[in-house]
Amino acid sequence: MNTIVLKPFFIQGTRYVGLDVRRNPAVGSLLRKMPKVKWSQVHKCWFFPVLTGWYTQLQEFTREIASITPSGFASESALEFFLFPAIKERKKSVSKPARVLVVQGLSEENRQALEEFTRLLRLKAYSESTIRTYRNEFTQLLKVLRNRPVNTLTLDDIKRYMVYAMQEKGISENTAHSRLNAIKFYFEQLLNVDPFVWAIPRPKKAEKLPGIFNQEEISAIINSVKNTKHKTMLMLAYSAGLRVSEVVALRADDVDSKRMIILIRRAKGKKDRIVSLSPVMLVMLREYAREYATTKGGYLFEGNIKGTSYSVRSLQEVLQAAKNRAGVIKPGSVHALRHSFATHLIDKGTDVTMIQKLLGHSDLKTTLRYLHTSNRDLLR
Incomplete structure (x- = not known):
C-alpha cells in the first residue's frame, strides 16, 4: 500500500501539516480532490491547514489507497500536540463548566453582581451556551455603567440603554432580544423585581425563511x-x-x-x-x-x-x-x-x-x- 508521510510545515509563519507522498501520482490525484488540501510548488509537497477534525478526514479520505505515518514528527504524541491543541482543551472541559473570565473595567459592586448573576444561572441548570450568551450580554450593560450600580437602574434607564445599543452600537434585532432576556433575568430572578422589562418594546425580528434543498x-x-x-x-x-x-x-x-x-x-x-x-x-x-x-x-x-x-x-x-x-x-x-x-x-x-x-x-x-x-x- 502507498504511504503518506506527515511532517511539520510552515508558510510565512503559519502552521500547516505537510503530506509527503513520495511523488506517487495516484495518491496525489486523490489529495487534489480533498477540500483545502493544496500543493506547494516550492516545497514539492501537499499540505493542509491545522483544523479540528482534518486528521480524521484525511485518514478516511485515503484509507482505500494509502496508509498514514507520522514519521516526519519526533513521535505520535508530538503529532497529536501539533494537530489537536484545540481538541485537548475541549476534552478537558467536557465535564466542566465554561471557564469564567475576569471582566476588566467593572466596579467592585457590578463585578459582584455579575458573579451572582452567573451563579444563579448555574443553580438553575441553564446550558453552558445560554450561560455564555446571557453573561456576555449582561456584561455589555455593566461596561457602560462604569461605577453606577446596576441594581439602581430604572425602566427609563433600560429603555435609553437599549436605544443606545441599537442605534449607536448597531446591535442586531436578535442580539437586542438576547440582551433584554439577560437583563430581565437579572432583575426578575436575582432581584425579584416585578416583570418591568415586559414594558420595554422589543424590536421586530426579521422574518427570514429557512434555507432548504430540494x-x-x-x-x-x-x-x-x-x-x-x-x-x-x-x-x-x-x-x-x-x-x-x-x-x-x-x-x-x-x-x-x-x-x-x-x-x-x-x-x-x-x-x-x-x-x-x-x-x-x-x-x-x-x-x-x-x-x-x-x-x-x-x-x-x-x-x-x-x-x-x-x-x-x-x-x-x-x-x-x-x-x-x-x-x-x-x-x-x-x-x-x-x-x-x-x-x-x-x-x-x-x-x-x-x-x-x-x-x-x-x-x-x-x-x-x-x-x-x-x-x-x-x-x-
Whole structure:
C-alpha cells in the first residue's frame, strides 16, 4: 500500500501539516480532490491547514489507497500536540463548566453582581451556551455603567440603554432580544423585581425563511459522499430531521431497530424525544456498523480521539465538500438538511403537529415557518 508521510510545515509563519507522498501520482490525484488540501510548488509537497477534525478526514479520505505515518514528527504524541491543541482543551472541559473570565473595567459592586448573576444561572441548570450568551450580554450593560450600580437602574434607564445599543452600537434585532432576556433575568430572578422589562418594546425580528434543498439536491449531495461514516451522518440528519449537535451526540444504544425509532437525548431545551427510523436509514446504519466498530454506551460516530464524539465543525465541512462535488451552489449548512426534512414532509401533506413533535419544537409557531417554504399550496 502507498504511504503518506506527515511532517511539520510552515508558510510565512503559519502552521500547516505537510503530506509527503513520495511523488506517487495516484495518491496525489486523490489529495487534489480533498477540500483545502493544496500543493506547494516550492516545497514539492501537499499540505493542509491545522483544523479540528482534518486528521480524521484525511485518514478516511485515503484509507482505500494509502496508509498514514507520522514519521516526519519526533513521535505520535508530538503529532497529536501539533494537530489537536484545540481538541485537548475541549476534552478537558467536557465535564466542566465554561471557564469564567475576569471582566476588566467593572466596579467592585457590578463585578459582584455579575458573579451572582452567573451563579444563579448555574443553580438553575441553564446550558453552558445560554450561560455564555446571557453573561456576555449582561456584561455589555455593566461596561457602560462604569461605577453606577446596576441594581439602581430604572425602566427609563433600560429603555435609553437599549436605544443606545441599537442605534449607536448597531446591535442586531436578535442580539437586542438576547440582551433584554439577560437583563430581565437579572432583575426578575436575582432581584425579584416585578416583570418591568415586559414594558420595554422589543424590536421586530426579521422574518427570514429557512434555507432548504430540494429532493434532487439532497440526492446529489448524499450520493457524492463515498465515505460510509460521512454519508450515514448526513443521511441521518436529513431522514430524521436532526440538528447537527444531535447527530454527533448520538450513542450506539439510542438506535432501536426493533421499534424502528431513534432516541434523541437532552436535545435543545434539555428535552428527550423520539424520531422515526426509516428502513433505508436502518440499512445504512447496519452497513456503517460493519465498517466501524461501536461500543455499547459509546458515541455512534466517534471523533479522532477514541471515546469522543465527531465534531460539529468537521461534519459541517463534510457537507460543504459534498455540495461542491455535487455542484450544489445554494447556501446551507447541515441544519438546512433538517429544514429540508420538515419542508418535504409538508409537501407530502403531513400534519404540522406531527412535524412539530418530530422536530422537537416547543412552540407550534416555529414549525409553521415551514409552511412558507413548502410548494404544496402553490401547486394546487
